[in-house]
Amino acid sequence: METHIITITYRECAAVYGLSETDLREFTEFGLVQRAEAPDTILAEPDHLARLARLQHDLGLSPEGVDIVLAMRQRLLSLQAELQRQQARAAQLERLLGGSAPTFDID
Structure with a gap:
């Protein structure tokens, strides 16, 4: 999955996303968005904004x-990624055993 990071000014962000300059400054304080090098601009993914x-x-x-x-x-x-990983490992183990061992349903 590709990540598309944009550089956007506070003014553009307010027009497109409805986030004020004050909101954006607070979000940068919390590390929710990253400041860009240019003044009054941020770096972020459009979906994140x-x-x-x-x-x-x-x-x-x-x-x-x-x-x-x-x-x-x-x-x-x-947690979802870890669950998928563990399910893949369990499926791999089941294939390895080839049905030669008893299986148990755990509720």
Whole structure:
């Protein structure tokens, strides 16, 4: 999956995503977006900016709340990836055993 990082000014971000300069400054303080080299610009993925805007506007979350939700989302994504890895390992083990061992259904 490719990541597309854009450089966007605070003004452009306000027009496109509805995030004010104050919001963006708070988000950079929390590390939710990265400052770019040019003044009053940030580096971010468009999907990430849209997610920030939805969390703030639709749910009315503060920057601290947005930070918590995004941390929980990241944890969920890592747990899902680990579950997929473990399922693949279990399937590999089952293929290796070739049905020669008894299987148990665990509820």
